[in-house]
Each structure stands twice: as structure tokens, then as C-alpha cells.
Amino acid sequence: MGIDFHSEKNSRTYTTRKADHSWVEAINNLVPIENISSALDIGCGGGIYSKALSDMGVTSVTGVDFSKTILAGAKENCKEYKNISFQLGSAFDTGLDSSSFHLLLERALIHHFEDLEACYKEAYRVLEDGGFYIVQDRTPEDCLLAGDESHIRGYFFDLFPRLVEKETNRRHHSQIVIETLKETGFKDIEEVKLWEIRKVYDTKKQLLNDLRERTGRSILHELDDKELQVLINHIDASLATTDNIIEKDRWTIWKAVK
Template identity: 70%
Template sequence: MGIDFHSKKSRMSYTTRIADNSWTEVIKDFVPIKNISKALDIGCGGGIYSKALSDMGVENVTGVDFSEAILKGARENCKAYKNISFKHGNALETGLDSDSYHLLLERALIHHIKDLYSCFQEAYRVLNENGYFLIQDRTPEDCLLEGTDNNIRGYFFELFPKLIEKENNRRYKSQFVMETLKDNGFREIEEVKLWETRKVYDTKELLLKDLHQRTGRSILHELDDGEINVLINHIDQSIPKDEIITEKDRWTIWKAIK
């Protein structure tokens, strides 16, 4: 089981949202965006955050992803942005020039990477001197918080403990991320926690439909259709009111400088 990022069915899975202001404000606090002319978005998915960087004022953004199918969705999603381009590649070997980018974003990527040292080594290579490296992902602690009307993800693990093992096996602890950054020569390493608004649903029904389709949620591809139905019924009962739901995810963001 698990999501097939190369399937045509995944093409538009990561194009259905826009980056929330809760994210852009944190990034602006971390990085002098007005001084950034070239940014790289590795693991760009459908281009949601490539768009966000452009909207924040970055002159040129390059998105990289290892899935040709998902890149097709990204190109369609960003077709109105002439300053955004996309390239097929991976985080360990982008094929891009050295010392070329002022900012590198890797959002929701490193939990898919087994060789974190090589991933950060490639990041160091493509960044120019004093370039900013931003990593956003969940630690095991971020994943396993209690489910609430806002933290919908918490219900996944309360109902299906097997997902806890999955997350513990693929998520990195913060200290390991920071040590690996340091080992690759990065400096001024900082971290911040962020409750990022994922999506606002006008009704509970829209949330449940989104969950049923597993939209942009790779962890739900670990569940079969019967388990998904059990999860949806559980969340339906756990959130009794049919009103606007603001779903948030807890993330850790690390900043480092080359």
C-alpha cells in the first residue's frame, strides 16, 4: 500500500490548496524575502509553495520534483506564473548548477528521504554563499498530538495505531536534523514550531469528502477503503457540529545559512 507519486491519479493531488498567511508570515520573519531573486523549491509537488514564494516577491522560482506526473499538475497549476519553471530531478541529485540560489525550500520532503546527509549536501552545493535553507516537516512529536476540531490529523493515529509506527519510522527528530545540517557546513541553525492552516472547510461534509479522496495526504494511502470509511465515521462523530472547520497542522521549520 502507500501512495504512488508517479501515478496519473496523483497528478493534481497536491494542487488543491494555497499557502496560508500563517506560513508566509513565518517565512518573512526567517528570510529577507525582498532580497531573494532566485529560489529553489525541491519536492515542489503541485507548486503550491512555488506560487507562494513568487507571490511574496521572489523574482525567479524553480520547482524540482521526482514525479513527472506531479510536475504536469504543477505546470498546470502555475501556468499563469511566467517566473516559475519546473525541472524533473530529485533531492540527492538535482542536476542544477552549484552556488546558484539564494533560497532553497524543502517542504514536506525529508520524511521521504532515507539519506538525509546526502540531501543536505546537495542543498549546500546548489545554494550560494550566505544562501538560506528552509526545511519544513513534522517531527514524531508533531504528528502524534491529540485529535481536535482543528488538528484533524490527530484522529488518524488515535484510531489506527499502526500509523504511529509508520510515522516514527519516517519522521526525523529535530536534534538529528540540526546535527545533520551542521555536519554539512550550515550555520546559524534555528527552528520554530508552526500551526499552519491547511484548509478552511465551509462544512464538515466537505472535510469528510476531502478525507475520503485522500487529497494531498500520503499517510491515508496506508489505509484501505474500509479503514478510510471507519476513519470518516469516527471523525464525523468526533466533530458533532456542522460548521466552518479550520484544519491546522503542526510543523517544525528549520532555517540554516550556507
């Protein structure tokens, strides 16, 4: 099945959240954001993190995505930000000038393809010398942590073991990520783990509705409607908490310098 990034019904699926302070703090600890004047957000989705970079003080932010539909949602989401622009392109061919950005962010992107080298070569090309490259994604180990009151994603795999194979097959091990960065020419590589707050729900009902809509959760498009309802019922029964649910995901962030 899988998510169709070009479908109109998914145009706003990646616009409904705001980057959490936990992410902002992590990025501030990795790069001198106060010195960054131009940033590129490849695989920008709905522009959530393009907005975050702008809010952090980056003068000019460019978002790139391969889906015209997703970009339409991003433009609407960021319409109040005059310093954010968007362009149709891919991680392999952005269509942008060489050596033109101080910072490049690729969040939740590399698990969508196998050819890390081609992705990294394009990143290396568009970054200026000394520019920072931030890659954020989940390793197989990040994905398969058990479900609990805050790690809601873990319940997906507890209940549907076939999703484990799907998820682990598309995720890259950290060693491969780092080795390929080095082979491409990047240096000063640093890896950090981040429990990023995904969203805070006032009530459990809000969380369950979010799951029902598959909002911003591509893995749930692997389930049909009946399976999704089974999952929702399982999570409903598993969570004793009914109010103020703080959902977190564990991520790995790799910082590299050109």
C-alpha cells in the same frame, strides 16, 4: 500500500490548496524575502509553495520533483506564473548549477528518505554563499498530537495505532536534523514551531469528502477503502462543529545559512 507519486490519478493531489498566511508570515520572519531574487523548491509537488514564494516577491522560482506526473500537475497549477519553471530531479541530484539560488525550500520532503546528509550536501551545493535553507517537516512529536476540532490528523493515529509506527519511523527527530545540518557545513541554524492552517472548510461535508479522496494526505494511502470509511465515520462523529472548520497541522521549520 502507500501513495504512488507516479500514478496519473494522483497528479493533482498536491495542487488543490493555497499556502496559508500563517506560513507566509513564518517565512517572512525567518528570511529577508524582499532580498531574495531566486528560489528553489525541491519536492515541489503541485507547486503550491512555488506559487507562494512568487506571490511573496521572489523574482524567479524553480520547482524540482522526481515525478513526471506530479510535475505535470504543478505546471498546470502554475501556468499563469511566467517566473516559475520546473525540472525533473531529486533532492540528491537536482541537475542544477552550483551556487545559483538565494533560497532553497524543502517542505514535507525529508520524511521520504533516510539519508539526510546526501540531501543536505546537494542543498549546500546549489545555494550561493549566504543563501538560506528552509527545511519544513513534522517531527514524531508533531505528528502524534491528539486529534481535535482543528487538528484533524490526530484522529488518524487515535483510530489506527499501526499508523503511529509508520509515521514515527519515517519522521526525523529535530536533534538529528540540526546535527546533520551542522555537519554538512550550514550555520546560524534556527528552529521554530508552526501551527500552519492547512485548509478552511465551509462545511464538515467538504472536509469528509477531502478525506475520502485522500487529497494531499499520503498517510491515508496506508488505509484500504473500508478502513478509510471507518476513519471518516469516526471523524464525523467526533467533530461537533459542522461549519467553518479550520484545519491546522503542527510543523517544525529549520532555517540554516550556507
